[in-house]
Amino acid sequence: MDDFVSIEKPLVVLGCAYLSWKIIKHISSFLTLEKEPVTVLVTGAACSLNNFENWPHIWTGQIGYALVPMIARGAMLGPDQPVIVHLLDIEPAAEALNALKMELIDAAFPLLKGVVVTTDVVEACDGVEIAILVGGYRRKDGMERKDVMSKNVSIYKAQALALDQHAAPDCKVLVVANPANTNALILREFAPSIPEKNITCLTRLDHNRALAQISERLNVYVSDVKNVIIWGNHSSTQYPDANHAIVDTGIGEKPAIELVDDDNWLKTEFVETVQQRGAAIIKARKMSSALSAASSACDHIHDWVLGTPKGTWVSMGVSSDGSYGIPQGLVYSFPVTCDKGEWSIVQGLKIDEFSRAKMDENAKELMDEKSMAYSCLGD
């Protein structure tokens, strides 16, 4: 009995000391008004070159590897917002995931208050307030579109179920992996406890690319261009629209179409360059864009949570409410403004015939993708 007590006592003392420490830390963080950490999930987080040959088509680890340090530095949620990151990847990437955790610890990010790496989707989703879903199955040469869809439907169904059960109730979700709109739609279907408005997909990369193309064309800084729009699908069918874009000339704002003064360029080369930019990067880099994709995912969440500047909108893939005649419920990219953590579709923009046709083409493609995804569910 004495032996038992002599082991137990120091443990109790240690436990009490630890608890007091935690309570004091909590009170002190309250007194100095330090914010509580936000828990952010990134799937497909790891990157390991040596494994690259074995899983290039499964997991897009390079985006995650570029994204996580941006989150940990406060680029996504602000320089005074502590974060805890949950990083999920598949079993073959477990070691690379551990290496990523080691590097995140080594970087000594002051805002990073915890790192959980796991290959278990339930553990990954536990308590997350923001989920960035980068992981997905990528098409291999010679593969049927439906086979790829089927793989992604099962990945996103599983993640939806885990998020539905284990994420924070107001969790905000951003789907990055293609087919992004339809992956988001499947996710919404199987995560009914997450508000529909909280499930979005990435078209900010395309939006940023469109801003950049206008800025290059006019030889102005990209920070002087705003209010382009990406309509529709995060695919090469997407419609980049500069009809409402604005350029700060230094002596006032002007419509981009006036400054460009070349309707043909706006309807052809501009649209095609933005649509095909992903392919152009792959051609030059011999792999998909990573830093620009990560950066735009960061921008998407940043503006959603912290708001868009007055007079500025951004593009986000969101559930259609029927605006601009887009079938309700489709996950479709619209121009949105954000305030207090909520997005609203910009209303009342004049849509010309050319745009109308492009927007409808996107809606049709997304309806087809939706049917295919649902048929995969039935398989």
Add this chain to the structure above:
Amino acid sequence: MDDFVSIEKPLVVLGCAYLSWKIIKHISSFLTLEKEPVTVLVTGAACSLNNFENWPHIWTGQIGYALVPMIARGAMLGPDQPVIVHLLDIEPAAEALNALKMELIDAAFPLLKGVVVTTDVVEACDGVEIAILVGGYRRKDGMERKDVMSKNVSIYKAQALALDQHAAPDCKVLVVANPANTNALILREFAPSIPEKNITCLTRLDHNRALAQISERLNVYVSDVKNVIIWGNHSSTQYPDANHAIVDTGIGEKPAIELVDDDNWLKTEFVETVQQRGAAIIKARKMSSALSAASSACDHIHDWVLGTPKGTWVSMGVSSDGSYGIPQGLVYSFPVTCDKGEWSIVQGLKIDEFSRAKMDENAKELMDEKSMAYSCLGD
């Protein structure tokens, strides 16, 4: 003659319009107090997996690929400091370098006011105010140390000559590539127009790793630990020293050695873990650390330019002034504070016998490296 005028006139009008635009932009940027951009050079900037097999030992592109977006987001020089980046890499990486430029444009970073990618060292160095030298020749299996040194000596001599002639007169230089201290020494030798105090090498990665190890051991946030020291060489001989480290306990600051209360751990496991951390990352990741190295390069320049917080020091490889008995002129890592863009070695720290031996061992290794480097110059 008429024909000539009819071609020339529109050109003159365009030229005048362009000039007026530039003047107006300049005045307007002055009125809104926008800062002038700072030009930052990164060598070894590109990363291309497909080329990886062909040049794994030459260029450490992954660090550059992780670093450049941090610079472009303002993590290095502050959220209100516009930047222009110059990105240098070797000829086989030219396409990857172009891809990087495309991605930087696509990311639409508001602070990024220009991107120059080049394989020409003179163009790369032109007007740069901060140079981060990530590119270097890495040791291959079975290669003699002297052969590696010789390759790096010629790379750093060439870059020194270009910086000496073409960089801004008060250019700040950070050498990341190994052997970092000796590369910096060679650079200083061949860039006499750059003040000696402006040439430094990276040991902040090791410094951050040491902070992280103390934080893990004490189960406190890394932001609550400060004032570890990396003495000496950015090699596995380096001496991570926690004798003067401080931990914020929430109810006041305490020496880390008191809280750790295990002198043996501090002298053995702690030292070895930090020294061997690079190798541990390579083992887990199957390639060198990239994001943590990039992040610490960012921290190094950030604190150097914007200052260290009051009561906090960081580790930087700098030219020894003889402090702590380290031979004058060696590039050696010391604890430094920074203010108004200048570092100063922290003076008066008590050095025990154990530390003294480790510090001298580092000095000796660096003297040997220096001799070897100079003998390569003679070849």
